[in-house]
Amino acid sequence: MIWLPVLGLVLGAALGFITNVTIPLAYSSYLSIAILAAFDTVFGGVRASLERKFDSKVFLSGFFFNTAMAAILAYIGAQLGVDLYLAAVVAFGVRVFNNIAVIRRIWLNRHNERTQVQESIAPKEGSPSADTQ
Amino acid sequence: MKRKSVLWGLTGVMGILGFMFSVQVSSRLRTQMTPLSSYVDLRTQVQEQVQENQLLMNEVSKDRAQLAMYQAAQGHGGEMMAALQQDARTVAAQAGLTPVIGPGLRITIQYDPSLPYIQQYAGLFEATADQQLGLLVNDLFANGAKAISINGQRLVTTSSIRLVTTINNITSLQVNTVPITMPYVVTVVGDVNRMQAVLTINEVVAQLALMQEQCTVTSFTGSRSVTVPGYNGPLPGTWAKEVQGR
The missing domain is CATH 3.30.70.1880 (Protein of unknown function DUF881)
Known part of the structure; x- marks a missing residue:
């Protein structure tokens, strides 16, 4: 079932290319920061799922809220002449990489645990039980 | 049941993310395809437009002068006609068309x-x-x-x-x-x-x-x-x- 989110990603991208929707260059940076926020939420969701702490409400609300807020903050920063855009990029970038690191560690730990379990279950060479069989 | 909702939620979010991503990519591609890619191009075009404008202004000046000439001659239509007829008679005589x-x-x-x-x-x-x-x-x-x-x-x-x-x-x-x-x-x-x-x-x-x-x-x-x-x-x-x- 892991292919379902991948399929959703492909369908969304195809829809975007087919509909040929474009945004003005002036708003391109806001969409960029919104995408970065969406990435952060997705990776956060994956991490929470792996840590068995996933909550759909938190995930969905976080996705929409973070995405919208990132774009709005970038817009406000542009209006004020403050580079809130860069601040958002740094903040979300750190979080994304942090989440990726945690996901990687969890996968590695699980892999190690699985290997240890398999090694402990597997019969050792020259053991009495093996001789009897 | 919980795992299913997680999957569907993630799928929807990934779909939206893909859509946003493709929109961003296609927007940037279209922007890069515009002809005015640099300040130099823009300056060159402005210079060309200025030159064209100058040429057009010269044309307008010539046309205005011609218009003024026509307007000045408007009141002397009879005299001009007489002069032209005299020219025509002279040319006809020189060409041998008259006895x-x-x-x-x-x-x-x-x-x-x-x-x-x-x-x-x-x-x-x-x-x-x-x-x-x-x-x-x-x-x-x-x-x-x-x-x-x-x-x-x-x-x-x-x-x-x-x-x-x-x-x-x-x-x-x-x-x-x-x-x-x-x-x-x-x-x-x-x-x-x-x-x-x-x-x-x-x-x-x-x-x-x-x-x-x-x-x-x-x-x-x-x-x-x-x-x-x-x-x-x-x-x-x-x-x-x-x-x-x-």
């Missing part, structure tokens, strides 16, 4: 069998009538003739004097492609004294008499005058057509 009346000569050439027969010259005029008349009118034009006609055919710049033999072996003289017959009457308006002088010097009457052609020269001076008719044949450009369009 010319004035002092001049009338030279009549006619075969006269009573004149002495000289074998060397007998029949020479009939054989070279075009050349003889050509020499005569050239001498006259070079010595004060203003207008010449031969048997009513006015000589203009495009005129021709040709001795033509038809398929029936009949030879005839053509002036302006119009056949003429004897007697040949050359009517000339111009300086009578000079023309008579050249005829005397060239011994035209005597030369023609040798060929049994009687040449009579009558001068018209003072109150007497001769009339040389206007040219009425086709003019250069008569068959030309106006070019339509550009």
Whole structure:
């Protein structure tokens, strides 16, 4: 079932290319920061799922809220002449990489645990039980 | 059940993320394809527009000057028309399209069998009538003739004097492609004294008499005058057509 989110990603991208929707260059940076926020939420969701702490409400609300807020903050920063855009990029970038690191560690730990379990279950060479069989 | 909701939620979020991503990519691609990619391009285009603007302003100035000229001439339409008509009359007279009346000569050439027969010259005029008349009118034009006609055919710049033999072996003289017959009457308006002088010097009457052609020269001076008719044949450009369009 892991292919379902991948399929959703492909369908969304195809829809975007087919509909040929474009945004003005002036708003391109806001969409960029919104995408970065969406990435952060997705990776956060994956991490929470792996840590068995996933909550759909938190995930969905976080996705929409973070995405919208990132774009709005970038817009406000542009209006004020403050580079809130860069601040958002740094903040979300750190979080994304942090989440990726945690996901990687969890996968590695699980892999190690699985290997240890398999090694402990597997019969050792020259053991009495093996001789009897 | 919980895992299913997680999957669907994640799928929806990933779909939205993919959509946003593709929109962003296609927007940036389209922006990069625009022709004004740099400040240099923009400056070049501005310079070109300035030059074009300058050229157009020059054109506008010329058109305004022409318009002012037309407006100034608007009140003098009658005078302009009279001047143009005068120009047209002058050009027509110079082209030989109008009759010319004035002092001049009338030279009549006619075969006269009573004149002495000289074998060397007998029949020479009939054989070279075009050349003889050509020499005569050239001498006259070079010595004060203003207008010449031969048997009513006015000589203009495009005129021709040709001795033509038809398929029936009949030879005839053509002036302006119009056949003429004897007697040949050359009517000339111009300086009578000079023309008579050249005829005397060239011994035209005597030369023609040798060929049994009687040449009579009558001068018209003072109150007497001769009339040389206007040219009425086709003019250069008569068959030309106006070019339509550009």
